Amino acid sequence: MDEPDASRQQRNGPAADTRMHGVFTDADTGRLTYALSLSDSCLAVQRINPPSSPPSSSSEHLDLRDCLGSRAHRGEREDQGAYLCAYFYPYRRRWMSSSPVRQRDERRFRLVLNTEDNNDDDEEEEEEEDVNLREAERWARAIRNNTARSTGNTHGVLFSEVGRPCGVMVLVNPQSGRGQAMALYNGHVQRMLTEADIPHTLVITERPNHARDLVRNADLTQWDALVILSGDGLLFEVVNGLMERQDWEKAIQTPLGILPGGSGNALAASLHYYTRASPVCGEDLLTSCGFQLCKGQTSALDLISIRLSSGARLFSFLSLAWGFVADVDIESEQFRQIGDLRFLLGTLVRLASLRVYQGKLAFLPAENQPETHSGENQLLDHLLVPLDQPVPQDWTVVEEREFVLVLAMFQSHLSEDLTAAPDARSDDGTMHLLYVTAGISRAALLRLFRAMQSGTHLDLGCPHLVYRRARALRLEPLSPAGVMTVDGERVEYGPVQAQVHRGVARLIAT
Numbered sequence: 001m002d003e004p005d006a007s008r009q010q011r012n013g014p015a016a017d018t019r020m021h022g023v024f025t026d027a028d029t030g031r032l033t034y035a036l037s038l039s040d041s042c043l044a045v046q047r048i049n050p051p052s053s054p055p056s057s058s059s060e061h062l063d064l065r066d067c068l069g070s071r072a073h074r075g076e077r078e079d080q081g082a083y084l085c086a087y088f089y090p091y092r093r094r095w096m097s098s099s100p101v102r103q104r105d106e107r108r109f110r111l112v113l114n115t116e117d118n119n120d121d122d123e124e125e126e127e128e129e130d131v132n133l134r135e136a137e138r139w140a141r142a143i144r145n146n147t148a149r150s151t152g153n154t155h156g157v158l159f160s161e162v163g164r165p166c167g168v169m170v171l172v173n174p175q176s177g178r179g180q181a182m183a184l185y186n187g188h189v190q191r192m193l194t195e196a197d198i199p200h201t202l203v204i205t206e207r208p209n210h211a212r213d214l215v216r217n218a219d220l221t222q223w224d225a226l227v228i229l230s231g232d233g234l235l236f237e238v239v240n241g242l243m244e245r246q247d248w249e250k251a252i253q254t255p256l257g258i259l260p261g262g263s264g265n266a267l268a269a270s271l272h273y274y275t276r277a278s279p280v281c282g283e284d285l286l287t288s289c290g291f292q293l294c295k296g297q298t299s300a301l302d303l304i305s306i307r308l309s310s311g312a313r314l315f316s317f318l319s320l321a322w323g324f325v326a327d328v329d330i331e332s333e334q335f336r337q338i339g340d341l342r343f344l345l346g347t348l349v350r351l352a353s354l355r356v357y358q359g360k361l362a363f364l365p366a367e368n369q370p371e372t373h374s375g376e377n378q379l380l381d382h383l384l385v386p387l388d389q390p391v392p393q394d395w396t397v398v399e400e401r402e403f404v405l406v407l408a409m410f411q412s413h414l415s416e417d418l419t420a421a422p423d424a425r426s427d428d429g430t431m432h433l434l435y436v437t438a439g440i441s442r443a444a445l446l447r448l449f450r451a452m453q454s455g456t457h458l459d460l461g462c463p464h465l466v467y468r469r470a471r472a473l474r475l476e477p478l479s480p481a482g483v484m485t486v487d488g489e490r491v492e493y494g495p496v497q498a499q500v501h502r503g504v505a506r507l508i509a510t
């Protein structure tokens, strides 16, 4: 966990495990002098005052767990010095803001090992430059190495000093959200990947299903990870494109990264929530997810196999919705220009004309089925029986037939600001099933959604809200028309079944 910790910023005295010492000046004016000490866990920066002033008593300790990378470069033209840059993203409080957020903190220092006498000899000048640059590079390398080590658990780390070229494909949907994904790429993402020294290739999607077709046919040996800068819809395409391949078993092991560029950004918000840091949104969420991405730790991701009545099979990582939530998601598309406020507006509009949906719901309670493995590597939906047969005996059949909403969550967040399933984790092998039965008042439903912003809706004791953990479900709408969504994308309306497959995919997340 990356909880902010003020003691990580300021401490006195050198660390016991100091590996390197050096004297640098500030990169901008060269007037301030700093003693730098690098230990396994931090870079200590101590200002050295001129002899006439009192000595500095404290030094700043920059935690390497907050560091993305470091590099060295030559000075420009006449400048014989070399420069050391290190990129930190510590948690800091903003002015007037109560909770700390990760913020970029670039540190630049100038290094001159030799006296800077005006040297007329060109060869000697060059030599001096080389000596400075080599020393700055030695520092940059040591910072990078210690940073990689300080990540702690090296299991599942994608990008480190592995000494082999690794490449990331960054898929950007320029239409997602308010159409700002390219600006986010140019303004933030590209810089973070460069700072972390991660080779990357930008692919701008041109149409719906472009990403799906691309990953279905891509030579995946060329890529160490597929990163999606968009909403959840583009990742849904990528997951399903990978699962449509002949070699899906291997393909789905390609690490997937998500950066919030859409309007809902539910998976990105969930990943941030799993770090247990304070909630953030917008560009702060992008920085948090970008930081996790560049650190390159991977974890398992459940996929939920969804069987539609036509026989089509989809794979979901986020949610299955019917009723109120699905209606709001699809109907609020028209308000896309206002970003995530579209969901609030959509909720108010739908509340005004609250509908009840007839249907049958049944599920396999998680406690009845401790494990979800099919026993084979073929991802068989062994918990499901054909739709024309009754559900197995150990399933729970919900008595009610009138619902306001049915929502199966596979991650904690429904959108950036709705924590629908606070206990969910990306690889818990569980569907977090919520349904609201008919009879709830508009005011009570609004209260539920307001409480969902802080993930406290289950504590309200609302008699119309039911929450169950499940491994599989069956939903049969009886209302003739309606909207059903999987991961926020509209799918064919009709009877549907679903089963969790635990940890089938890999996600870049701490």
Ligand SMILES: Nc1ncnc2c1ncn2[C@@H]1O[C@H](COP(=O)(O)OP(=O)(O)OP(=O)(O)O)[C@@H](O)[C@H]1O
Binding pocket: 173, 174, 175, 176, 177, 178, 205, 206, 207, 208, 209, 210, 230, 231, 232, 233, 234, 235, 237, 261, 262, 263, 264, 265, 266, 488, 489
């Ligand atoms: N270039 C493109 N032009 C139009 N649509 C695209 C393009 N690229 C991808 N799409 C489609 O856009 C749809 C929405 O994308 P996505 O979900 O990523 O963004 P969003 O809807 O803004 O975000 P969120 O799902 O978080 O609300 C997806 O179904 C995807 O297939």
